Amino acid sequence: MKDKIYTYFDVLNQHSIISATNLKGEIKYVNDQFCDISKYEESELIGAPHSIVNSGYHNRAYFKDLWRTIGRGKVWQGNILNKAKDGSNYWVATTIVPIIEESKVKEYFSIRIEKTEEMKLEEEKTLHENRFTQLFNHISEGVVTLKKFGHKFIITDFNRGAEKLDHKNSAEVIGKDVLEVFPGTETSGFYDYIEEAYQKGYAQYPILKYQDENSDVWRKGEFYKLPNEEIVCVYHDITEEIIQLEQLKKYNEKLEEIAFKASHEVRAPVASILGLMQLLDLSDLSENNQQVLEHMKSSVEKLDQTIRDIVKVSYDTEEGKALFSKLSDLKNHFQNL
CATH class of the missing domain: 1.20.58 (Methane Monooxygenase Hydroxylase; Chain G, domain 1)
Structure with missing residues (x-):
């Protein structure tokens, strides 16, 4: 049984960044992978507090939760941004396992996988999403996205321009059938253009008059079909014109x-x-x-x-x-x- 455990540990040691610390957070053991990524010598790490690789990116509450969790004998998992000796930063997906003997936590065993590139890609994705969200919400035109489920087109997004033009709150309309929110869509002719965009990928509708019990307005715009099958309607109000x-x-x-x-x-x-x-x-x-x-x-x-x-x-x-x-x-x- 011990041989199997040593074999498992050897495999883990080859592919993971491993360390062990005492209850004070002082490093007792590091493997070669830890030294390589942190750019510290083993002798510099043993006996040093684990905060030696703290980048300062995470706030105190983040680590307070970490220590509270492992102090209770529970496993903690999360992403941590560390700093190497040369000042460079690196992300690691971290799992910290408390080692318990006689019902007491004796030390902590940490296993990490580097994910710096993945986090960069995720940050870039988040940045692009934030830029899109800002653009989506700050353009004056109304923008509504629709997703087809069965025979219905469900509203999946509703920008501030649409809120202003149609006097509706996005929280009230997202997730609802477009015919429920805009009952005049079918009689006014808009629904035909939604279907056309869904079938052909694009539809530009001429000046149309939209009417229901609460609205009597003129609109002009276009429908686009996205790769994820959503339909985007970009429109503006031309009632005054x-x-x-x-x-x-x-x-x-x-x-x-x-x-x-x-x-x-x-x-x-x-x-x-x-x-x-x-x-x-x-x-x-x-x-x-x-x-x-x-x-x-x-x-x-x-x-x-x-x-x-x-x-x-x-x-x-x-x-x-x-x-x-x-x-x-x-x-x-x-x-x-």
């Missing part, structure tokens, strides 16, 4: 009406006046009356040209405003004659 467009449309209709009236109801009599003035024989009039008539003719011609310009400009521009102002000035001029 649609309202402004409708107002502009009504305004243009009113301008067209004004232009039509200016052309047919105002310009026609002006044209008649100009025609009649051409028939007048100025030689029969006194010099004063001739001047007044010439002044009237000039004013009517200006009025005629202004009406032509108003008909031409049928939308709200600085030029249009100037023309309306010009028309008002001409009107006041005729009233003062």
Whole structure:
């Protein structure tokens, strides 16, 4: 039996970083692997406190929990960042086993596996995830991710942009069927685009009006299918733009009406006046009356040209405003004659 134990220990010794400490935490034994990774000589480690390789990365509570656990005779497992003699750091997956004799803990036996590269990759992954989360939550567009389960699309994420646009809290909607959260999805046509994205990998929907009991809005956006089968919807609200467009449309209709009236109801009599003035024989009039008539003719011609310009400009521009102002000035001029 002892031979088997020694064989097992020999195998463990070849592939693991091993140490033994007394109850005070002073090192009693280290194997070659421990010396290699810590860059200390065995003579420098024996009798030294195990804190000789403490990197300072972990807080006091972390090690307090460790010592409390092994002090009670229980096994502790976790990842520890240590510091080598040359100042370099290394991660080890650590298992500390209390050695118990006569119901009392006599010493501690530690087995470690280096995982520096794995921890670096994990840190990079965490960093990328944090960057994505910040981007996900700080863009103004709404972003919703969906996962298909059976015949349902379940909401798996809901960014702050979506919370603001739809006045819903992410905690309330994540895990629910999209039709439950947005009951107007199917009738408004959005559901067809979700299905299209799921089948084809991408779908861009045109301007759509979403309606339910609580909402009446206009939306535009795109659906993407991720490698993990999730559907991402990126959208923005264009309700204000649609309202402004409708107002502009009504305004243009009113301008067209004004232009039509200016052309047919105002310009026609002006044209008649100009025609009649051409028939007048100025030689029969006194010099004063001739001047007044010439002044009237000039004013009517200006009025005629202004009406032509108003008909031409049928939308709200600085030029249009100037023309309306010009028309008002001409009107006041005729009233003062």
